[in-house]
Amino acid sequence: MNADYLSRIQHLVSLSTRRKTSNILEGGFPSVYRGRSLEFEDLRGYVFGDEVHDIDWKSSSRAGKALIRRYVAEKKQYVLFLCDSGVKMTADTSAGESKSDLCMMTFGVMAYLLDRQGADFAMTCAGRRGAVDSAFCGGESHIEDLIRQYRQEALQTGESDIGALAGAAVDRFHRHMVLVLITDLHGIAQLNERVIRKLTVSCDVRVVDLEDAYLTGANVFDVQRNRYVDDFFLASRALQEAERRERARLLGAAQALFRRYHVGLVTIARESEIVDRTIGLFREDEG
Numbered sequence: 001m002n003a004d005y006l007s008r009i010q011h012l013v014s015l016s017t018r019r020k021t022s023n024i025l026e027g028g029f030p031s032v033y034r035g036r037s038l039e040f041e042d043l044r045g046y047v048f049g050d051e052v053h054d055i056d057w058k059s060s061s062r063a064g065k066a067l068i069r070r071y072v073a074e075k076k077q078y079v080l081f082l083c084d085s086g087v088k089m090t091a092d093t094s095a096g097e098s099k100s101d102l103c104m105m106t107f108g109v110m111a112y113l114l115d116r117q118g119a120d121f122a123m124t125c126a127g128r129r130g131a132v133d134s135a136f137c138g139g140e141s142h143i144e145d146l147i148r149q150y151r152q153e154a155l156q157t158g159e160s161d162i163g164a165l166a167g168a169a170v171d172r173f174h175r176h177m178v179l180v181l182i183t184d185l186h187g188i189a190q191l192n193e194r195v196i197r198k199l200t201v202s203c204d205v206r207v208v209d210l211e212d213a214y215l216t217g218a219n220v221f222d223v224q225r226n227r228y229v230d231d232f233f234l235a236s237r238a239l240q241e242a243e244r245r246e247r248a249r250l251l252g253a254a255q256a257l258f259r260r261y262h263v264g265l266v267t268i269a270r271e272s273e274i275v276d277r278t279i280g281l282f283r284e285d286e287g
Contacts, residue, residue: 005147006140009108012275043067077119078136080173080203081107081146082166084183084210085126085154092213095270099210100155102271103182104147106208109274110180111143122146124169126160127153131168162187163195170199179203184210185247188254188265200261206281207258209251211269215243 043059046066060067089100111121120136123146132153134146162183170179179199181187188209199205251267258265266277 005104005108006144008105008271009112009143012105012109012271013112015275043069077114077117078175078177079111079114079119079121079180080136080169080177081111081121081123081180081182082162082169083107083123083125083150083154084160084162084181084187085150086157086159087155088159088184088186089155093269094211094213096213097270099184099212100151102210102268102274104150105271106182106210106268106274106278107150107180108143108147110278111146112140113279115139115143122173123150124165125150125154126157126165128156131165131172133169133172161190163190163192166191167195167198170203176202177204178206180206180208182208182210184212185250186212189250191254191257193257196257196261196263200263205261206264207254207266208278208281209265209267211267214240 043056044067046055046060046068054068056067056069083103089103091099093099093102107123114121115138118138120138121142122134122136124131124133126132132149134142134149162181166179166181181191188207191207196205255265257263264281266281268274268277
């Protein structure tokens with residue numbers, strides 16, 4: 001296993017910034033904290049695209065032109081990453097990459113970019129003795145510590161309920177924050193409307209789907225049963241089509257639910273997709 005995640009994270013970001021997203025590390029990465037401070041700062045002239053409800057009508061009347069109220073920006077953003085765990089994370093993605101490795105690279109890239117914007121971040125996951133939390137902090141050493149903690153704890157557990165884990169985390173941290181769930185289709189299926197409604201009351205929720213390897217195909221290893229799947233099932237065209245239909249159904253249902261509650265969702269199968277897709281995950285509600 002290549003444990004030097006930080007250098008890989010920096011390399012991925014460097015490739016993207018040279019290619020087309022050079023503004024990410026120069027302040028162009030948007031704030032993931034929605035809302036505003038209540039502390040008034042000053043007035044400025046209205047420009048196209050400003051929110052109408054920000055117009056100060058009394059001041060505008062006196063000045064003879066539309067004026068916008070400006071507020072002191074929130075100084076600190078808090079992002080909680082909830083990373084799925086258990087033996088299923090030792091499996092591969094549809095692109096043949098390690099799910100746990102991709103999970104940590106996805107977390108690392110997002111945390112690295114957010115850290116450059118001054119955000120504090122934390123991680124929670126299911127460990128050997130229950131939920132494992134970290135403090136909110138920033139910095140590259142914090143990223144490395146959280147990756148190390150995940151590798152030591154999360155892959156040693158049984159199957160976890162991502163919905164229950166997310167709900168409990170919101171109760172424990174008890175603050176407005178961005179909640180990023182890094183899971184798979186099985187975990188997404190656990191995020192029913194009751195769970196999503198609870199999470200979105202106090203959190204801006206984003207979900208990353210690590211696309212599982214297909215159960216049908218060639219040389220499929222079942223990590224739950226610790227054995228290869230019988231060739232008789234792998235070669236069945238009917239089972240292959242049924243699996244694809246079921247995946248599409250589950251993902252479509254999740255997308256419909258998430259849209260109603262303004263929850264972002266992206267699917268990632270390989271390391272090379274991480275930067276562009278996670279940036280899109282935060283930018284999708286702009287405009």
